[in-house]
Amino acid sequence: MTAPAKTLRSGEPASALLGTLAAQGATGALSTESGIVYLAAGHVVHVESAVTPDLGDLLTHSGALAPDGWWEAIDRAGRRCRVGRQLVDSGHLAAGALELCHLGALFDAAYFVLAHDGPALRFRPGAAHWLGAVRSVPVDTVLRESRRRRELLHRIWPEPDVDRVPLARVPGPDAADLPARRVRTLDQVDGVRTAAQIAMALACRTFHTLVELRRLAAAGLVAPVAPLVPVPSPALAPAPASAPAPVSAEPGPTPRPAAPDEPDTALLRRLLHALEAL
Secondary structure (H helix, E strand, O other): OOOOHHHOOOOOEHHHHHHHHHHHOOOEEEEOOOEEEEEEOOEEEEEEEOOOOOHHHHHHHOOOOOHHHHHHHHHHHOOOOOHHHHHHHOOOOOHHHHHHHHHHHHHHHHHHHHOOOOEOOEEEEOOOOOOOOOOOEEHHHHHHHHHHHHHHHHHHOOOOHHHHOOEEEOOOOOOOOOOHHHHHHHHOOOOOOOHHHHHHHHOOOHHHHHHHHHHHHHOOOEEEOOOOOOOOOOOOOOOOOOOOOOOOOOOOOOOOOOOOOHHHHHHHHHHHHHHHHO
16 A cells, blocks of 8 residues: 555654554655655665665675675666565575664664654655565654664763764873774764764764764764854954864774674674574
8 A cells, every 4th residue: 555645744744754654554765854764564664864874885894795795686686676585595695684784774774864853855655675675664663763862862962963063083081991993983083074974984883883973072082073164354364362272183094894893793693693593
């Protein structure tokens, strides 16, 4: 069943429209300013966001799947919207591993699509994602998890600017004895990159990167870059004041591709073993 076009009202929040579409058992794609939510029979089956790594990035960077295997599945089954099925049937990936990584990517993207609950832009009835059916999630579950993540970030550090603007390192505080994952995140803070760009550089889920960046902000190690102020003409410029302590703008080192997101990979493997045992 697909939702009628009249379901979409101007300015309606995405979360409210998702609830309506779920009640209707709708199938299609709901677009917002931050991404797209794909529905099948009223359940969320996939979410895309420009600020999160896609499923292929997560699978290939974690070592769960070779890049050639991913692109082969795209070529063979993308037009038929059966890429997930192709990965399993070809033996490139176990069904449990695909399901777990897909759910991680879905919730990661859903947080950013629904973080500010902006207005829905368009609903395309009947639209399907090329990945195909992997695992569906009730709309209520997706909305509840997005709220939980928003509340968690607020408890760590209540300033949301950290999530959206370029970040710079703050000189002075001691960064010794930080966990390895936080050190890798801090190394990518260069005064230019945003949280989303840092996550892409690390091939890590963006929400997990936000957690580390907010912890670094709470520790006084990073801060949003102040917006540029127009420079007055020399004739009108006041006498120069003493310059503040400089913020490092040296680019961070290129992350090691061998282990971009070890904690996530380990968690996926433990969950996969538990799933296989069940």
